[in-house]
Amino acid sequence: MRRDRRGPLLPGGVVAIVLLVACSPPESPSGGETKQSTGAQAPQTATCPAPTNDVPLDLEMGIPLAYVSGLGIFNVYWGENWDSLPGNFQRADIDKALKDVVATTYFDKLCQYGVPGFHFEGSATTGGFLYPCQGSPGPVTSTLTLFEFMSCAEFASPFTSVPFALGAPNPVSCVPCGALPGSDCFTDPVCLISPNPTGLRVYVLLLPSGTVIDDVVAKSCKDYGAYHFQIPSRANPLLPGVSQGRPINIAVIPTQCHSTLPGLVAAITHEIVEAATDPTPAEHWIDFSSGTTKGGFDITKVLSLFKKGEAADICQDMGLSEVDLTAADGTVFGVAPYWSNADNACVPGQAAPPTDTTAPVTTASGAPPANGSGWNDADVTVTLTATDPGSPSSGIKEIDLSATGAQPVPATTVPANPVSVFFAVEGITDLTFHAVDNAGNVEADKHLDIRIDKTPPVVTWTGNAGTYGVGDTVAITCSATDALSGLASSTCADVNGPASSFGLGPHTFTATAMDLAGNSTTVSITFTVEVTAQGLCDLVREDSTDPRLAAKLCRILNEGAALPPDCCKALRKLLGEFVEEVVDHIPAAFTPQQAQTLIDDALTLVPTTCPQPANDHDDDDCDDRCRTHRDDDDSRATAGLAR
Numbered sequence: 001m002r003r004d005r006r007g008p009l010l011p012g013g014v015v016a017i018v019l020l021v022a023c024s025p026p027e028s029p030s031g032g033e034t035k036q037s038t039g040a041q042a043p044q045t046a047t048c049p050a051p052t053n054d055v056p057l058d059l060e061m062g063i064p065l066a067y068v069s070g071l072g073i074f075n076v077y078w079g080e081n082w083d084s085l086p087g088n089f090q091r092a093d094i095d096k097a098l099k100d101v102v103a104t105t106y107f108d109k110l111c112q113y114g115v116p117g118f119h120f121e122g123s124a125t126t127g128g129f130l131y132p133c134q135g136s137p138g139p140v141t142s143t144l145t146l147f148e149f150m151s152c153a154e155f156a157s158p159f160t161s162v163p164f165a166l167g168a169p170n171p172v173s174c175v176p177c178g179a180l181p182g183s184d185c186f187t188d189p190v191c192l193i194s195p196n197p198t199g200l201r202v203y204v205l206l207l208p209s210g211t212v213i214d215d216v217v218a219k220s221c222k223d224y225g226a227y228h229f230q231i232p233s234r235a236n237p238l239l240p241g242v243s244q245g246r247p248i249n250i251a252v253i254p255t256q257c258h259s260t261l262p263g264l265v266a267a268i269t270h271e272i273v274e275a276a277t278d279p280t281p282a283e284h285w286i287d288f289s290s291g292t293t294k295g296g297f298d299i300t301k302v303l304s305l306f307k308k309g310e311a312a313d314i315c316q317d318m319g320l321s322e323v324d325l326t327a328a329d330g331t332v333f334g335v336a337p338y339w340s341n342a343d344n345a346c347v348p349g350q351a352a353p354p355t356d357t358t359a360p361v362t363t364a365s366g367a368p369p370a371n372g373s374g375w376n377d378a379d380v381t382v383t384l385t386a387t388d389p390g391s392p393s394s395g396i397k398e399i400d401l402s403a404t405g406a407q408p409v410p411a412t413t414v415p416a417n418p419v420s421v422f423f424a425v426e427g428i429t430d431l432t433f434h435a436v437d438n439a440g441n442v443e444a445d446k447h448l449d450i451r452i453d454k455t456p457p458v459v460t461w462t463g464n465a466g467t468y469g470v471g472d473t474v475a476i477t478c479s480a481t482d483a484l485s486g487l488a489s490s491t492c493a494d495v496n497g498p499a500s501s502f503g504l505g506p507h508t509f510t511a512t513a514m515d516l517a518g519n520s521t522t523v524s525i526t527f528t529v530e531v532t533a534q535g536l537c538d539l540v541r542e543d544s545t546d547p548r549l550a551a552k553l554c555r556i557l558n559e560g561a562a563l564p565p566d567c568c569k570a571l572r573k574l575l576g577e578f579v580e581e582v583v584d585h586i587p588a589a590f591t592p593q594q595a596q597t598l599i600d601d602a603l604t605l606v607p608t609t610c611p612q613p614a615n616d617h618d619d620d621d622c623d624d625r626c627r628t629h630r631d632d633d634d635s636r637a638t639a640g641l642a643r
Contacts, residue, residue, distance in 0.1 A: 048111035049342030055355065056440050057314055058341040059277070059285045065114035065197045066168075071276055072121040072201040073098055076153065076162055078146070079208035080127025080135045087209030089261055094206070095123050097265045100327035101335060106269070109340045109347050113285045113311075115276045121201070124161040132156040137211045143252075146213070147231050150205060150250055155234045165233050166200035169245035191232045191245050195280035199230065199247030202275045204268055207254045221257040226267045228252065228275040249275045262334030266322040270312040270336035277311050277338075287314055287339070289440075311338040315346035323348060356439035358390035362399065364433065364448045375451045375485045375517035382450060385418040386435035386443075394439035405429040406452070423450045426484060453484035453517035459492060461511070461525045468499035468527060469535025470601050471542065476525065480513035488516045499529045500539055500597060504604060531604045533561035540598060546589040553581055560605060568610035578602050 053060060075095060082091055099120045101107075107118050127135035133152035137145065153162040170191060207213070213220040233246040251271035258264040277285040286309040308317045315321075315337040322334040325348070337346035366380045386396045396417040403409035406427025423429055429450045434443040463476045478492040492511040506528045514520040537554040544550040560574040579599050586595050 049109070049340070051112040051341040052344075053341060055344050056289050056438075057287055057339060058344070059113065059311060059314075059339060060288045061113075061285055062288075063195050063197055063280075063283050065277070065279075065284060067114060067116055067198070067200060069200060070117040070119055071115065071199075072163075072166070073102065073118055073204060073272060074121045074163060074201060075123035075204045075206060076150070077123060077125045077206050077208075078137055078149065079125070079211075082125045082208065085208050085210075089209075089255055089264055091123060091125070093261055094264070094268075095120070096331070097261065097333040098204075098268065100331060100333055101265070101269060101325070103328070104325060106325065106335050106348060107273070109342070110273065110276060110311075110338075112340065112342050113277045118272070118276075121163065126153070126160070132159050137207055139210055140212055140214050141207070142213060143215050143229075146205060146207075146252060147229075147250075150203060150248060151231060151234055154203075154248055155236055158238070162203070163201065164236075164239065165246040165248045167196065167198035167247045170194045170196040170232060170247070188232075194232075195283040196230065196232070196245070196247040197279060197284060199249045199279055202228075202249045202251055202272050204251045204253060204272070207252070207256070209256050211254065212256060213252070213254055220254040225257040226251065226253050226271050228271045228279075229281065230275075230279045247279060249279050251275050260334075262324060262332060263322060264334075266334035266336045269334075270316070270321075270338075273312045273336065273338045274310040281306055282309065286310055312336045314339040318346065320346050354392050356388070356390035356392055356394035356437060356441060358388070359441040359443045360386045360388045360390075360396055360435040360437045362386040362433055362435045362443055362446060364431070364446070366448075366450065370451065371516075371518055373485070373488065373516040374449070375453055375515075377454055377517040377519050378452075379422065379424040380450050380452060382421045382423065382431060382448065383418050384421070384433050384435075388435075388437045390437065390439065390441070394437045394441075397436045397438045399433060399435050401431065401433040403429050403431045407450075423452060426452050426454055451485065451517070453482075453515060453519065455482075455484060456519040456521040457482040457487060457490075457513040457515045459490075459511050459513050459521050459523040461509075461523065464525050464527055466527055468529050469532050469538070470500040470504070470529060470597075471535040471538030472499040473497070474499050474502065474527065476509075476527070478509075478511050480511065480521075482513070482515040482519075485516035488514050488518075490514070495525075500601070502529050504529050504531060504601070531601045533557040533605065536598070536601050536605070539601070543591075543594040543598065544585075544589045546585065549581065549585055549589050553578055556581070557602070557605075565607055565609065568606065571606060571610070572613060575602050575605060 051061075052058065075091075075098065077091055079085055079088070082088055102118045102120050107115070111117070126133065133156060134145070134149050137149070150162075153160045154165055156162075157164050207220075218224065228249070228251045231248045231250065233244060233248055235244045251268065253264070253268055253271065255264060258267055274281075288309070307313060320337045323337050324332050325335055326332050335348070337348065339345075340347045362384055363386075364382055364384050366376070366382050368376060368378065368380070370376050370380075384399050384401065386399055388394060388396055398413050398415045399417060399419045400411070400413050401409065401419065401421065402411040403421075407423050407425035407429045409421065409431070417435070421431065429452075431448045431450060432445050433448070434445050436442050457480055459478070459480050461476060461478055465472075465474075468474055474495055474497055476495040478494055480487060480490040480492040490511070490513040492513060493509075495509050506526055508524055508526045510522060510524040512520060512522040537557050540553045540557075541547075541550045544553070556574050556578045560571050560578075563571050563574075579602065582590060582595050582598050582602075586592055590598065
């Protein structure tokens with residue numbers, strides 16, 4: 001949706017210059033050469049079309065125009081002996097061309113904007129003895145200087161042949177300043193920049209070949225070929241009461257910038273059209289969309305209003321700068337096409353340009369890209385790239401985006417393409433986006449889920465006692481969890497069973513878990529299975545089918561455990577008895593496999609400090625201690641192991 005402008009919009013660079021204008025006092029008058037026309041006005045069409053506003057290029061109305069009659073066109077040739085200056089277009093040729101233009105229907109479509117038509121009034125040159133204003137601009141001039149010249153030429157109308165400006169004093173600012181004794185509205189900043197839509201004359205100020213306008217920030221022929229502006233009239237004793245603040249609408253034409261007469265006339269008509277429809281630039285009829293973002297005024301785009309927003313600028317920006325027309329006598333002259341809201345086209349002679357009605361298309365790519373499960377294990381930068389497939393393509397204006405979820409992003413409009421968005425928060429973020437092209441086509445919302453999980457899974461082992469006897473039971477539980485993306489795989493498995501089934505010594509088990517984002521965790525546990533007399537006794541009771549035999553074997557084991565560490569021979573003797581009893585009771589009490597396990601475990605009870613059996617002997621003292629110790633503990637061992 002488009003929106004009309006409200007309030008003044010000031011062209012900063014030009015206004016800054018205009019604020020410094022001060023006209024020098026007029027010199028003694030002398031007549032300037034004048035060439036008048038018949039003043040014939042071009043016929044108007046029978047009906048005036050309504051200025052619709054249904055496509056982006058249409059002009060919007062700001063301050064309404066207030067013309068009470070048709071507008072006059074008056075040429076001012078700023079240069080002494082104009083026709084004799086080298087390289088100049090001839091005055092008669094330019095005047096005739098403009099008379100030919102107003103005799104056609106070229107200006108008729110401007111009536112939809114409130115411009116009631118044109119007539120050619122004539123022309124004047126400068127110079128001569130005691131000419132009251134600057135007679136020639138010289139090789140280099142400035143906007144300040146030419147505004148001062150036009151103010152002077154209009155002020156000294158009886159002596160310059162430049163007619164007085166027609167129109168009302170600016171009702172907002174120039175009536176008050178004109179009422180002050182000794183004041184001059186031309187030097188009053190407020191009056192100078194206040195729009196006045198009542199001016200009934202456009203002064204075409206032509207600069208001679210070889211003259212350039214150099215305002216430091218911009219230069220004619222380099223940065224522009226022509227322009228227009230409005231200044232207020234000065235106080236004039238010949239027009240008491242209504243002299244100050246009348247609008248002087250000026251079309252500034254540096255002829256140095258144009259090599260052919262049709263091209264020159266096209267530049268003149270370009271500025272006349274815009275001086276009539278937008279006398280104070282960007283204040284009246286203008287394509288406001290060239291300075292907006294999503295329907296609101298954007299100060300960063302203000303220059304677009306002056307380059308692309310006025311009626312003829314729209315067509316020039318489309319590459320339509322000149323159309324040839326033929327006068328009744330066969331003379332060919334150029335005119336500048338201008339935009340007609342009613343036609344949705346540039347007129348005259350231009351078909352409605354094709355419009356872009358195709359919405360743009362935006363693609364999203366993440367870096368690094370998500371894995372096959374749609375997850376990332378690191379920060380992600382999403383790049384949104386839009387294309388405009390319309391024919392013609394109006395180009396991408398902006399990309400709009402927002403996000404909800406783990407990392408919210410407020411609704412944001414980015415006037416750029418492509419656009420990058422950085423995501424670092426773990427979890428799932430839903431990114432919503434679409435593009436808008438310069439024709440106003442809006443892409444349907446698209447969505448992209450950004451899934452980030454930088455945290456590895458958790459693997460937990462529980463129930464590990466660390467050390468187990470051969471008669472113990474191992475019951476260790478393994479669990480794997482992942483709170484974000486979830487588990488993709490896990491080797492986690494419980495470790496269960498009789499300790500004896502694992503064998504003696506240390507045992508290590510490892511579990512690895514990986515989540516859907518690719519993070520992995522590996523955790524290991526270790527436990528040791530060892531042999532003790534009590535543990536082996538428990539295993540005997542568990543395996544044996546004969547309780548009496550089990551009690552006997554436990555007594556032998558207990559006696560061995562009670563021996564002093566250095567009684568190696570006695571211990572081996574006891575363990576020998578243990579082995580004989582186990583072997584003798586296969587298969588009545590033990591299976592061969594059970595028996596082998598019991599024998600292997602029993603032999604590990606011999607301390608590593610004991611010598612090899614060939615050297616195994618206990619001294620007499622040791623034998624006595626071993627026998628005594630065995631006798632003392634016999635009853636207690638039997639009672640304790642037989643329970």
